[in-house]
Amino acid sequence: MFTNQTFLITGIADENSLAMYVAKKIIKNNGNVVCTGLGVTPFHKNLSEKAESFLNKSYNDFENACKKLLGENVLTFPLDITLPESLEALTDFLNEKNVKLNGFLHAIAMDKTIRQKSVKPMLEVTADEFNDTMTVSAFSLISLSHALLKSKVLQNGSSIVTLSYIAAEKVSFFPYINMSIAKAALERLTIEMAYELGRDFGIRANCVRFSPYMGSKAGNATLKIEDVERANRISPLGNAHPEDLAHEVVHLFRKDIRITGEIRHVDGGFHIMG
Numbered sequence: 001m002f003t004n005q006t007f008l009i010t011g012i013a014d015e016n017s018l019a020m021y022v023a024k025k026i027i028k029n030n031g032n033v034v035c036t037g038l039g040v041t042p043f044h045k046n047l048s049e050k051a052e053s054f055l056n057k058s059y060n061d062f063e064n065a066c067k068k069l070l071g072e073n074v075l076t077f078p079l080d081i082t083l084p085e086s087l088e089a090l091t092d093f094l095n096e097k098n099v100k101l102n103g104f105l106h107a108i109a110m111d112k113t114i115r116q117k118s119v120k121p122m123l124e125v126t127a128d129e130f131n132d133t134m135t136v137s138a139f140s141l142i143s144l145s146h147a148l149l150k151s152k153v154l155q156n157g158s159s160i161v162t163l164s165y166i167a168a169e170k171v172s173f174f175p176y177i178n179m180s181i182a183k184a185a186l187e188r189l190t191i192e193m194a195y196e197l198g199r200d201f202g203i204r205a206n207c208v209r210f211s212p213y214m215g216s217k218a219g220n221a222t223l224k225i226e227d228v229e230r231a232n233r234i235s236p237l238g239n240a241h242p243e244d245l246a247h248e249v250v251h252l253f254r255k256d257i258r259i260t261g262e263i264r265h266v267d268g269g270f271h272i273m274g
């Protein structure tokens with residue numbers, strides 16, 4: 001299905017990241033992937049020892065997982081999506097390698113108000129915490145799209161997919177508060193991209209809301225097993241699996257569909273419940 005097509009996959013932390021399932025499925029369908037992982041870049045300034053060792057470990061985990069599951073020759077590159085220079089380095093790298101993209105997956109989120117499964121109430125969230133979460137988890141869709149288009153790496157007719165969840169729209173029992181606001185912004189931005197980039201470049205942009213999933217680093221750090229089990233019980237089909245998500249993302253990456261500006265649910269039907 002994806003012969004001679006290449007997709008940029010952001011947000012792989014390790015073998016269990018949702019983005020990894022998407023990357024595997026693209027390769028299975030004869031496509032190519034380039035993967036970015038959070039790591040130290042030359043553009044990080046004044047990193048503490050702790051931060052540097054966290055970033056180095058993150059990048060090692062990312063690279064090991066990519067080589068193991070996607071093949072020794074898979075292209076990987078460090079990216080901190082909040083740093084404009086890091087985005088420029090990524091697009092320079094892609095141009096040097098003559099990579100032209102047919103789309104990308106935005107699978108990046110971070111919220112420091114969620115710590116060891118306890119979540120700050122909205123009223124206590126500081127401006128810095130609010131803005132940081134927005135910058136990493138929502139604005140990054142604009143900065144990444146902009147960088148890839150400006151450098152002519154993202155081709156006309158490409159497809160963009162972002163990841164979200166039901167808490168973007170409704171107050172839920174999931175432990176997301178500040179992050180839900182950023183997801184609402186990400187969803188709205190996806191729709192705005194669908195309009196602007198659709199008209200200008202024939203590029204599609206869609207978002208998929210997924211079930212709670214504890215297998216990933218982000219999911220494990222935030223969710224409680226009770227939350228996941230409750231969603232599983234309520235959802236008519238039970239919680240969706242990462243493979244289900246990958247199936248839908250790959251569908252949205254297909255060239256021969258005229259679907260854009262959608263907020264889809266891959267959640268076993270959780271969203272229809274009252």
Ligand SMILES: NC(=O)c1ccc[n+]([C@@H]2O[C@H](COP(=O)([O-])OP(=O)(O)OC[C@H]3O[C@@H](n4cnc5c(N)ncnc54)[C@H](O)[C@@H]3O)[C@@H](O)[C@H]2O)c1
Nearest residue numbers: 011012013017018038080081108109212213216217218219
């Ligand atoms: N796990 C769930 O329950 C769930 C449900 C629905 C949607 N999602 C969304 O799916 C996406 C992937 O999450 P996941 O569950 O696979 O967890 P994950 O921890 O595997 O992925 C999150 C990724 O964000 C990256 N990241 C954070 N800050 C970054 C930065 N400044 N620059 C670049 N990368 C950065 C991390 O390195 C990591 O790779 C996220 O957008 C998440 O909100 C997750």
